[in-house]
Amino acid sequence: MKGTGTPAAMAECEDELTPMMSQYFELCAEYDSAMVLFQVGDFYETFCEAAERCARLLEITLTSREDSTGEYPMAGIPIDNATSYVETLLDAGYRVAIADQIEDPSEASGVVERAVTRVITPGTVLDDALLGADNNYLACVGADEEESLAVAFLDLSTGSFRVASGTERVIQDELDRQQPTELLIDPPLEGTISTDCTETIDDSISFESDAAKQRVGAYVPSPEAVFETTAELIACGALLAYAEYTQGVSPGGLASVTRISRYAPTETMGLSGTTIESLELFENQHGDDDHTLLAVLDETTTAMGRRTLADWLRRPLCDASAIQCRLDAVETLVATPLVRETLRELLADAYDLERLIARVADDRANARDCRSLQATLEILPAVAGALDTIDCQPLADRRDALPALDGVCERIDAAIQHDPPIELTDGGIITDGYDEQLDSLRSTQREGEQWINELEATERDRTGIDSLKVGYNEVHGYYIEVTNPNLDAVPEEYTRRQTLKNAERFYTPALKDREDAILGASERATELEYQLFCELRADVGDHTDRIQQAATVLAELDVLTTLATVATRRDYVRPAFDGTGSNGAIEIEGGRHPVVETTQPLFVPNDTTLCDERIAIITGPNMSGKSTYMRQIALIQIMAQLGSFVPADRARLPIVDRVFTRVGASDDIAGGQSTFMREMSELSTILHSATPSSLVILDEVGRGTATTDGRAIARATTEFLHDEIGALTLFATHYHELTELADELAAVTNVHFTVDRDGEELTFLHTVLDGAASGSYGVAVARLAGVPDPVIDRVESLHDEDTDANQTATSTTETDDSIDSTTTIDDSSSDTIETHVGDRSLRETIAELSIADTTPLEALQTLYELQRRIDTTNGPPTGRENGRSHRSG
Template sequence: MDAALGAPEKMRARHEELTPMMRQYCDLCAQYDGSLVLFQVGDFYETFCEAAEVSARLLEITLTKREDSTGSYPMAGIPIGSAESYIETLLDAGFRVAVADQVQDPEEASGVVDRAVTRIVTPGTLTEDELLRSEDNNYVAALAREGESADGEEYGLAFLDVSTGDFVATGSSSEETIRDEISRFAPAEAIIDPGLEGFDGFDADCMVTPYDPSAFELEGARELLDSYFGTPEKRLASDAEISACGALLSYAEYARGGQDGRLDYLNHLTRYEPREYMLLDRVALRSLELFEPRAVGGDGEHTLLGVLDETACALGRRKLTDWLRRPLLDPDRIEARLDAVSEWTTLVGAREEVYDLLSEVYDVERLIARVSRGRANARDLRALKDTLDTVPEIRAAMEGVESNTLRELRGELDELEEVRDLIDRAISESPPIEITEGDVIAPGYDAGLDELRETEREGKDWIDSLEKRERERTGIDSLKVGFNQVHGYYIEVTNPNLDRVPEDYTRRQTLKNSERFYTPELKRREDEIMAAEERADDLEYELFVEVRREVADESERVQAVAETLATLDVLVSLADVAAKYGYARPDIDEKPGIDIEGGRHPVVERTQESFVPNGAELSPEERLAVLTGPNMSGKSTYMRQVALIAILAQIGSFVPASRARIGIVDRVFTRVGASDDIAGGRSTFMVEMSELATILRGASERSLVLLDEVGRGTSTADGLAIARAITEYVHDEVGAMTLFATHHHELTALADELPSAFNLHFAATQTDDGVTFRHDVSRGAATASYGIEVARAAGVPEHVVERSRALVAEDALENATDGGRAVGDDGTGSAPAPSEPMSDPLADELRSLDVANMTPIEALTTLDRLKREVNED
C-alpha cells in the first residue's frame, strides 16, 4: 500500500525524462505523499503505475497502459461524474485520497494544463453528502501532550466535525480519562503528537494519520488559534489543549488542498470539563447499547438512541446523540430540560405543529458549512432559505410557552429576514444543480443581467420565426433551422432543393443528404446571442458567488439558529416518546441513591409483547444488591434498565417507570457479558479483570456499578474468591451503588456480613413441564439456578438433559452424606469441619431415598429441601 501512495518509483528515477504531464503527476504524488492521487485528465481521474494497479484491483476497473516517448505506464481511471462512490471504496480500504483537478481551461493553456490538489479526502474530513454515511457527527481528533515529568504531563484532546463546524476540546493529566473521552466521541480519524506515537487508545476503525509534527508546536498553534478565535488562553486550559486544537485546525486547512485553507465557518471552539458530565466509558457504551447493538449485525433501532430518536431533522439527531454521549451532572440544568419536556407533553397541538415544521428543516449546519467553503450550489441556498422560512412559524407556534428553557429558545430563534430576502430575490425558485450554466439568478435581481438575457431572448425569438420566413421566401417546405455546439445556428436544405437556395446563403456544413447554410443576418444574430449568453453566464456566476459570500458572512447567526432548532427538536422528541410510551418525570437531587418504581428497560420493552416492570432501591444504607436467580430470568436486563433509567434522567428525559428518584450518578461502570480481545492476545478472563481493575480504581460513592457473573472465566474456587473479594472491596472501600448478579449462591451470605449489602432474586416456578420465569425481582436469595431447565429450553438433546439431572442428583446426595454441607454453603467458601456430622433423622432419610426410581424433578426437589434443612441445622 505504501508504494501506491508515494511518488511512483519508476517515475522518480527518470523524473527529468518524463513528459510534462507525467512530471506533474509525479510531483503531486511526492507533494501529497501518503495519499493516493486522483489526477484529472479530461473527464476522468487517472492513476498511474503502482497506484493504478491498486485502484484497478480495489475499484474493479480496467487496468490499461499509457505509452509515450519515455515508456509505458500502467493506468486506471474513473469517470469524474461518479467519482464519489469510488472514493468511498478507497477510504474503506484505508487510503487517503488527494483529488488533483484541472485548474486551467485547456483552451487557454499554452502547454500542459495546470493541475492542483483541490481537496484531500480522509475519513475524518469528509464534507460531501455522498460520502457522509449518516446524519451523525463525523469527527477528526487531535491528541497532544505537554510536560516532561510524569507529574507535570498534561494531555490535550480536540474533536472537529469539518462538515458542521462543531469544535470541542478538553484536557486531563490522566491517560485513562483521555481514553474515555476518545470513546465518548468515537472519531473516524486522528492525528497525534509525535511524542505519542505508541498511544493505542483509538478504536481499530479510527484511522491514525501521520501529519506534520511542526503543527503541534505551541507557538504556531497559538497563532493559528488566535487568528480564528482570539487569544486561545481565554478558551483553553493548558498548552496541551492549545497544541491539539492548533494542530487540528492546521490539518483541517490542509485537507482543503490547494484552495484557500481558511475555514471561516468555524466560529466556536468550546472547551468542556469531563467532570461536568456523567462518564460513560467504552465498555459502558457498548454493554448498555447506547448507540450500537451488541449483537453482530443487530438492528440500530434496538439501541437507546434508536428508541429515543423521534427527532424530525438531522440537527436534532446529532444533538440527541451528544446529550446521550454526555449526560449532565448539574441538577439545575437537568431540571431545566425536564421542565421543557414536561411542558411539551401537555402542549400536544403545539408540539405536533412544531414537529411538522422541524421536519421541513434541512441540515443547516452542513449547508452553511458548504456555503462558507464555497462549495454550495443554488439549490443549497434555496434549501437554506426554506429552512429559515420555518423559523417565524415555529416562533408563532411557541407563543405563550412558560418554561424558562422554551422561552429562552424561542427568543434565540433569529428570523434572519435579510438573509431570507436576499436568497429569495437573488436565486431562482427552481435553479439547476450547476452554477455555471445559467438560470441561477432570479429575474429582476440585476438590471445588467436582465438586459443580457433580454438580448439573448429576442435573438432566439427572431431565430424561432426564421424557419417560417425562409420557407415562405424560398418556397422550400422542408427547410429547417437548427443549432449545434460545433457549428452554431444553421439553415438546412436537402440536396433535391439546393437549386432553389438564395444567393445570400453561405455554405456552413455539408452532410450526406443535405447542406447547411447561414445568412449575414443569421450570423449577426448568432454573434449577439452567443455574446449575450456568454456574458450573462459569466455575470450570473459572479452574482451567485457574491450572494453566496454575503450569506456566508452570516454563518455565525445561521449556526446559532441551527443550534436552537436542534435543541428544540430533541425536547420535542423526548416529550413525544414520554407521551407515547408512558414515561414519568424523574425527581433529581444530589443525595446519592436510586429509587425506581415500576421500571422498564426502554429497548427491551419495545421488542416484546409484554414486559414485567421492576423497582430498584439503592441508598447509602443499602447500596450493594447481590442479585441471584435462574438464567434467562432477567438479571442482566434488570441491571441495564436501572443504568439506562439513570442516564435518561440525567439527559433531561422522562423515564420508563411509574416513579423514579435519581440521585446524581457521576459514572456508570459495567462488567456485563463475556468478551475477549483476540487481536490483543487477551482472554475473556483477562479482559474481565482489566475492566474490574478500571472499576475499582475509578468508581466513587456516586457511581453506579453493574457486575454480572464476575469470576466465571476461571476455576470455580478462584472465581468465587475473586467475586467475594471484589464485592467486599466495592462495599468497604468504594461505596458505589452496586448491582452484583451472580450464580455463586454462597455470596448471598454477604447480606448478613456487610452492613450495606442485601439480596435480590428473580424467582421461577418449576413444574413437570419445565420452568416458568416470572421476571419479577424480590427481596432475598434465589433457591436454585435451573440451569438444566434452561438447557432443555434451548434445545439440548433430552438424553443430555436427563444425564445432567442424574449427575446433579448424585452430586447433591454425595455432598449431603459427606459431612452435611456442600463446600461454601456456609458462605465462607470452605467445607465445615469433619467433626460436624449430619443429624441422625436427616441422615436416615437420605439413606432411605430411592433416587434411581425418582423422576429428575422429584429427586432435585427432595434433595434441595434436605440441603436447606442441613444448612439450617
Template structure:
C-alpha cells in the same frame, strides 16, 4: 526522474508531498493515477488497470476515473480509511508553455468530508488531535469540519481516558505528531480509528488566531493549533465557518466509559453495531438532522448539574402538557434543513443554488417556531424564543434572487430570477428575441422554398444552421444558401443574416451564464457574513428539537418525570427497560421495583439464566442516564441520586484484536470500575468470575463485593450464579439479597421475571438448555450427571464439616463410637464397649493410630469411617 516525460516528472514531484494519499491527477476530463496508486486503486475501486509510455524503459501502470463521476469513487476510498489528494490544472491549457501547471487544491480525508454518502446526516464527522505533554497530561481537541464545531480539553487520567474520549467522539481520523508513541497509535487503531495523520506544526497562525482567544492555557492552545494547522494545510481554502473553540472538562458530565457505553448499547448494539435496538434508536423522534446529532451528544454526555437537568425536564413537561403546540412545533421542524452543514458549505465554497433554497425555506419556518415557543407557559420559553433569529435579511434576498427550483450546476445559468438584475434581464431579452427571430426565419424560409420539412437547428460545433433533406434539395435555387455540412440524408446551410443573429444570441447566452455565476457568488458571499447567526440559530433549533423528542417519546411510552434525592436513595416503582419494552408488546413486559438506600448499597441478584437479571440491571442504568439527559423515565415513580459515573461489566466477549480472553476483558473492566468509582457512582457487575475456575471465580467475586462494600460505597448491582455468595448478606451489613423468581410446572421452568427479596434456591440451567431445544437424550444425561454431582457435593460437604470440626478440636471424633481415641488412658482401660465400638478399637490398635500424628490419624479415621458408613 530525468528518464520520464515532463508530465510524469510533474506527477512524481507532486506525489512526493502526498505519499500517504491517492493522487487524483487531472488530465482533461479524467483524474488519472500512476504507478502504485494505479495498481492499488484498480483493486479497491474495481476499475481497469492499463499502462502508458512514461518515457522510461518500461510502460507505467495507469488507471483513471471520469471527472464528472469522481465523487463516488473518492467516497469509496474515504470509507475505507484512505486519503485522496485532488490535483487540478491551474492554468488554461491553451495558454500553457510546456506542461500545464497543476497543484493539489484539497486533501480529502475520513475526518474532513464535507458532503456525500460518507456523511450520516444525524451523526457528526469528527477529526481529533492528541498532544502528549511531559507531565503525563494529554491535550485532546476535536472538530467537525462540516458543522464548524470545535472543542478541546486536557486529560490527566492516563491514555485510557484519552481512548475513552476518542471512542466517545467517534472520530474517524486522529492527528498527532510524527514522534507520537507507536504503541499508543496501535491502541487507537484497536479502538477502530480509521486513519492516523501527522502534523508537527503547532504555531498559532494569524488566520485563525481569533478562534483561540478564549483559551487561557498554552496546552489547550497548542493542542488546538495542531488540529487547525492540519485542517488549513489540507483544505487550502477559507474556513470561515469554524466556530470559536470551547473548552470542556470530562468531570462536568456523567462519565460513561467505552466498555459501559458498549455494554448498555447506548448508541449502537453490540451484535449488529447498528443504531436499531439501542437507546438512541428508541429516543430518536427528532425532526431535523442537527437535532439528531445533538441527541447523540446528550446521550454520550449526561449532565450532573441538577439545575441544568431540572430545566430540561421542566421544558419537556411543558411540551407534554401542550400536545397541539408540540405537534405544530414538530410539523414546522420537519421543514427545517441542516442549517449547520448548509452554513459550512457556504463557507467552504461548495454550496449550490438548491442549498440556498433549502436555507431560505428553513428560515421561513423560524417566525412560526418563535410564535409557538413564545406562547408556552414556561420560564425558559421566552429565552428560546429570543434566540430564534429568522435572519430576515437573508430570507428576503434569497426570495428575490433565486428561482424556486434551480438546477444543481451553478455554472450553466437559469438560477437567478427575472427582475433581480437589470443587465441580466437585457441579455435574457436578447436571447428571447433572438430565438423568436429564429422561429420566424424557419417559418419564412419554409414559405419561400415550399419545403415543409425545412428546419433551423443548433449544435455546439456549427452553431445555427438551415437543414434540408436531400429529397428536397432540387427546390433550392443556386446560391440561395451557403453549404456548411453534408449528412447521409440531408444538407446543412447557413446565411450571413443567420450567422449575424447567431453571434448576438450566443454572446447574450454566454454573458448571461457568466453574469448569473457572478451574481450567485455575490449571494454566497453575502450569506457567508451571517454564518455566526445561522450557527447560533441552528443550536437553538436543535435543542428545541431534542426536547420535543423527549416529550414525544415520554408521552408515547408512558414515562414519568424523575425526582432527585440528596441522600443517595434509589426508589423506582414499576421500572422497565425502555428498549426491550418497545421491542416486546408493552403488555407482556413485567415491570420491577428497585429500592436502595444507605443500608442497601449492594444488591446481590441471584436467579436462573434467561430470567431477566441482566435486563433488570441495565434498566436501572438506563433510567439514571435518561434522567440525567433531561428525559422522563420508564417507571411509575422514580427517585434517583445524581450519579457521577456509570460502570458496567455485562456479557462475555473476547477482544480478539488485542489478544485478550473473555476473562481478561472481564477483569480489565472490573479493574476500571473499582479503581475509578466513587460513592456517587453506579456499578453493574454481571456474573463476575465466571470465566475461570469455580473457586477462583468465587473468591474474586467475593473479594470484589467486599472491596466495593468496605472501600468505595458505590450503589452496586451484582448478579451471580454463585449461591455461596448469598451468605454475604449476614457478613456485610449493606449487602442485600434479591432474586428473579421462577417456578417449575410439569418439569419445566416458568420465568416470572419478577424481582423478589432473598436469594434464589436454584439455577435451572438444564431447564434453560431444554428451552433451547437441545436433544432430549442430552438433557436426560445432564439431569443424571447433575444428581450425581449434587450427591457428591453433599457427601463432600459433610466431610468438610468434619474436617473443620477436627481442626477445631481433634478430641471430638466420630459420634457413633463416642470414643476419644486421643485420650490414651481411656483406650488402655479397655472400657465396656458395644460390638461395633470394639471393632473400631481393635482396628485402631491394628493401625497403630496411637503412634501417628493427629493429621495422619484423621486421614486414617476417614477411611475407616467410610467403611463403617458403607
C-alpha cells in the same frame, strides 16, 4: 494511512518522462501519504504501482498508457461516478488526493496545469454521498511540556468544534464516546491511545505551541481566554492545520469554524466505550442500530436534531439545574400536545441547517442549497410564535435565542429562482428583475432568438424554398439549411458554412450579427449569473455565526419535542432527583427496560431500591431477567440525566458521575486478551475509577476461571466496593455464597428473580423479590434449552454424587471444628497459631503487604495465593474460611 508507494513507482517509470507523467509523479511525491487521482479528461487516472493497487482494490480494468518513453500500467475511474470508488479507498485506509485540471485544455499551450484541490480522509469528507447522518468527527490528541493531555473534535460538515483536557483515561473515554472517524496523533503519543478509527500520525503537522497559537488565532481572537492548558491549544492548532491542508485553504480559511467550545468531561456523566457497547446505546450486539436506546428515543424530524439527540445521549448531564431545565421543557411539551405537534410540523419542513450553512460559508453551496437554507429560515418566526403560547422558561430562552434573519431570507428569495439547476455555470439561477445588466443581456438574447425564430418563415417566403430550415449546433452556430435539389435557388448573399450529404448549410451577414449578439449576451449573462450568485453566497456566509445559532436552537427544540412525544407514546414519567450518587438513593417503582419492552409484548416491570443498602446481590436462574433488570436501571439513569422522562411508574434517582458495566463474555484475540483477561481488565478499570457517586453494574464477575478463584474474586470485589468505594452497585451472580455478605456487610442486600417450578417444568416469572434465590436451576434450564436426555441424566447423577461428597466433607469439618473448639489457644503464643495454620511465613507475608500501594487486581491475586497456601497445608477450606468469618459493616 496508506500512500501510493511513489518511490517504487518512480523508480519503475521515471526514466525519461513526458511532461504529463512528470507532473503526475511530482504530485505523488508532494502527497506521498495519499492515493493521487489525476484528472485526464473525464477520468481520474492512476499509473504504475498505484494503478495496479487501484485495479485490484476497486475491481476496475488495468490498462496501459504508451508514449514516446514507454508503456505504463494505468487504471482510471469516471469523474462523474468517482464517489463510490473514493469511499472504497477510504474504507481500505487510504487518503485520496484529488488532482484536478485547473486550466482549460483548449487554452493550454503545453501540458494542462493540474493541482491537488483537496485531500479526502475519513475525518474530512464533505461529500453528502460519503457522509452519514451522524456527526463525522476528526479528532486530535496533543500534549504539552508538562505532559498534560487534551483532545479536540471537529466536524467539518457542520463547523462543530470542541476541546477538553484530562488524564490518559479521560482522553480515552472521550474518544470512545465521541467515536471519531479519524484521529490525528502527535507522533510521540503513538501507542498511548487505542481507537477503532483511522489513525493519522503525521510528522508534517506542527504540534508546537507557538505554531498552534498562531493557527488558532486566525479563528479565535484571544486563544488564551478559551483554553485552560497548553495541550488544548496544541490539539486545536494541529487539528486546524490538518483540516486546512486537506481542504486546500490558507490559515483561517475554514469559514464554517466560527467558535471553539471548551468543555470539562466531569460536567457530564462518564460513559466508557465498554459501557456504551454493553448497554447498546447506539449499536446492538449485531453491529446495527436497531433495538438500541437511540432507536427507541429517536422520533426527531430533522437530521440536526438526530445528531443533537445522539450527542445528549453520549454526554448526559451532571448539573442538577441543567437537567431540571430540560425536564421542565419536556414536561411542558407533554402537557401541551397542540404546541408540541405544531412544532413538529414546522420542524418537519426544516432542512439540515447545520450542514447547509457550513457549505455556504466554505463556498461549496449551490443555488438549491441556498433555497433550502432560505426555506428553513422562513419557519423561525412561526416557531417563535408557537413558543409564545406557553409558560416555560427553558423554552422561552430558546425562543429568545432565535436570531432575526428575515433579511437573509428576503435576499435569497429575491435573487434565486424557485427551482434552480444544480450546476452553477449553466445559467438559469438568478431571477429576472434582480440585476439590470443581467436583465439587459437576457433581453438581447430573447430578442435575437425571436428574430431567428421568425427568420425561417421570412426566408422561405423570400427565396421560395419550402424545405429551408434554420437551426443551431454548438460547433457551427446558427445556420440556414437548403437541400441539394434547391441549391440553384440560394441567394448570392448566402455564405456556405457546412456541407452535408444531402444538403448545404449557409449563413448571412445579418444571421452572423444576430448570432454574435445572442451568444455574446448568453455567455456574458451566464458569467454574470455566476458572479452574482457568488456575491450572494458570500453575503449569506457573513451571517454564518447567527445561522449556526438558529440551527442549534432548532435542533434542541427537535430533541425536546421528540422526548415529549416518546414520553407520551410510551407512558414514561418525569424522574425526581435525590442528591448525588454518594448520598442519593435509587427508588424505582414499576421500572421497565426501554428497548426490551418495545420487542416483548408482555414485559414485567420491577421495583428497585438502593438506599442505605448500596449494593444489591442479584441471584436467580439464567434467562430469568437479571441482566435485563440491571441494564434497565442503568438506562433509566442515563435517560434521566440526559433530560428524558423514564419508563417507570415512579423514579427517584441520584445524579451519578459515571456508569460502569462489566457484563458479557468476549475475547480480544487481536489485542492478545482472553475472555477472562478482558473481564479482569474491565474490572480493574472499575475498581480504580469508580467513586461513591458512581453506578456500577457487574454481571457474573469471576465466572471465567476456576470456581474457587472466581468465588474469591467476586467476594473480594464486593467487599472492596463496600469498604473502599461505596458506589451504588448491582451485582448479578451464580455464586450463592455471596448472598451471605448481606448478613456481614451493612450496605449489602439480596434480591432474586422468581421461578415457578412444577416438576421438571420451569416458568420464569421475571419478578424481583427481596432475599436470595434458592438455586440457579441450571439442570432445568439445560433441559429447557433442549440438551439431550442422556446428558441431563448424567448431569443429575454427577450432581447427586457431588451432594453426597459435600455432606460427608461437612460432617468431617464439623468434627474437626469441635476438636478445634476444645483446643486452648494462648493469644500470647504465635507459635500455636502458626502451627495450626501450617505455614510459619503466612503472618510475615500479610504483615509485609503495602495495602496503600496495592491495586485491586493485585489484592485479588494476593488473596488467591494466600488461600492456595492454606488449602495446601490444611486441606479444602470449610465453612467461612474462604472469606471473612464476620463483618460488622
